Amino acid sequence: MGTEAVGTLAYDAPAAKVDRRRLIEQLGDAVRGLVAATCAAEAPPEELERAIAGTRQLAEGLRGFARPLGTASSSEDPLLPHLYPAGHGAGNPVAPPVHVEATEEGVRSRITLGRQYEGPRGRTHGGISALLLDEVLAYASTSAGRGGFTAYLNTSYHQAVPIQVPLEIRARIDAEDGRKTTVKGFIALESDPEVPLVSATALFVIPRADYEGNQK
Numbered sequence: 362m363g364t365e366a367v368g369t370l371a372y373d374a375p376a377a378k379v380d381r382r383r384l385i386e387q388l389g390d391a392v393r394g395l396v397a398a399t400c401a402a403e404a405p406p407e408e409l410e411r412a413i414a415g416t417r418q419l420a421e422g423l424r425g426f427a428r429p430l431g432t433a434s435s436s437e438d439p440l441l442p443h444l445y446p447a448g449h450g451a452g453n454p455v456a457p458p459v460h461v462e463a464t465e466e467g468v469r470s471r472i473t474l475g476r477q478y479e480g481p482r483g484r485t486h487g488g489i490s491a492l493l494l495d496e497v498l499a500y501a502s503t504s505a506g507r508g509g510f511t512a513y514l515n516t517s518y519h520q521a522v523p524i525q526v527p528l529e530i531r532a533r534i535d536a537e538d539g540r541k542t543t544v545k546g547f548i549a550l551e552s553d554p555e556v557p558l559v560s561a562t563a564l565f566v567i568p569r570a571d572y573e574g575n576q577k
């Protein structure tokens with residue numbers, strides 16, 4: 362057995378699965394670094410050509426092991442976070458590296474965004490800010506034992522969210538009403554955590570048991 366942290370609990374997962382999950386996380390991190398380097402590289406043509414050939418070769422090698430769409434990854438475990446969701450999956454190089462912790466009021470995430478999340482020069486793309494808020498607000502709902510799918514996410518962009526600057530995202534439950542949970546949150550600079558750069562209100566709805574969209 363190998364131990365992996367789940368929130369504040371230590372959970373004894375099978376050692377082989379823990380080892381595999383570590384490798385998947387490391388690969389995700391390595392490719393995330395490649396993506397960030399790709400978006401920043403002012404490399405000469407021969408270096409770009411070398412990177413194209415090497416990257417295509419690596420991708421071809423991994424494609425040979427692809428699992429069919431809609432099937433579970435062998436890394437999955439009912440008590441551990443999934444590794445591939447686009448919003449936070451540690452094994453998904455496209456996902457921003459979101460880690461969430463509980464606070465007295467709700468949840469908080471600290472994150473510094475790489476160059477691949479840039480929209481206007483030096484600023485985070487607005488869709489990425491919305492993704493981060495959707496993610497952290499959903500965590501607030503889930504960690505309060507509520508969960509649900511995002512029915513709406515209303516975002517207000519007050520100031521630019523800088524790239525490569527430590528950020529703090531906070532979220533808290535605003536209202537609970539049957540299957541509906543309203544959550545509020547915002548992104549701020551870690552150095553100025555009370556001033557919202559982007560704020561959001563989201564409604565999460567726990568679907569009815571017979572809801573058609575429930576199938577995976």
Ligand SMILES: CCCCCCCCCCCCCC(=O)SCCNC(=O)CCNC(=O)[C@H](O)C(C)(C)COP(=O)(O)OP(=O)(O)OC[C@H]1O[C@@H](n2cnc3c(N)ncnc32)[C@H](O)[C@@H]1OP(=O)(O)O
Pocket residue numbers: 368448495496499500503504509510511512513539540541564566567568569572574
């Ligand atoms: C520690 C924790 C770790 C865990 C990690 C967690 C990671 C987080 C992962 C991150 C994940 C990120 C999250 C994601 O990305 S989730 C993915 C993106 N979201 C979706 O795909 C959702 C698509 N929509 C649906 O599936 C359905 O519409 C849902 C399920 C939402 C509702 O379908 P359902 O058939 O069940 O609903 P209903 O018609 O019975 O209505 C029920 C109630 O809701 C009210 N309503 C509905 N829609 C709206 C609306 N737009 N505005 C205002 N109100 C709305 C409605 O009026 C009614 O209210 P009332 O009349 O009862 O008062």
